[in-house]
Amino acid sequence: MSVKSQFLDKLQARQPAPVSSVSKSQADIAEFRLRMAQLHEQMDAWLVGTGLNVETHNTPVTDLLVEGGAFDITALVLRIDDRSVKFVPAFLYGQGVTGCVEATFHNGGLVTPLGRLFMRSGTVSNWTFSPPGTLSCPGQRFDESTFFNLILALLP
DSSP states (O other), X not given: OOHHHHHHHHHHHHSOOOOOHHHHHHHHHHHHHXXXXXXXXXXXXXXXXXXXXXXXEEEEEEOTTSTTSEEEEEEEEEEETTEEEEEEEEEEEETTEEEEEEEEEEETTEXXXXXXXXXXXXXXXXXXXXXTTSOSSSOEEOOHHHHHHHHGGGOO
16 A cells, blocks of 8 residues: 555545434434424413413424435414414425424414524524515514514414
C-alpha cells in the first residue's frame, strides 16, 4: 500500500459517517413529538386560570419522505361545549419547513381553517404561525397573543 493510499484511508476514517435519511427522519419525528409535548405544556401554562384544559389524542401523519410513509403523533384540542380549536400535525417535511400543524375551528359540522404552525421554518427554529392562504415564510412568532387570537373563536 502506498503512503498516499494510507493517507487517504486515514483521512476517510476521520470523516463522520453520513447521516442516513432514515436516521434523519427518525430524529426529526422525535423532535416533532417533543416539540408537540412542549407546545402542550406551553398552552397549559397560558390557560392557567381559564378553566380550560388541552385535550390530547394520537393522530397518524402521512409523509412519504419518512421511513414507512407515516407515523403517530399527538394532536391538541381545546373545547368549549360543541366548539373546539384543534392543532393537528399535518406533515413533517414541506417546502422550506419541518413540522407543520394545522389549526382549525370546529363548530358542529363546520370546520374553518385558522392557519398553520411551523416547528422550523427556514432558519427559524421556534414555532411560527401563518394565517390561512399565506406562505410559511416569514410567518409570525407563535406566542401567547397569537394563541388567544386563535382560540377566541371558542367564545360565541
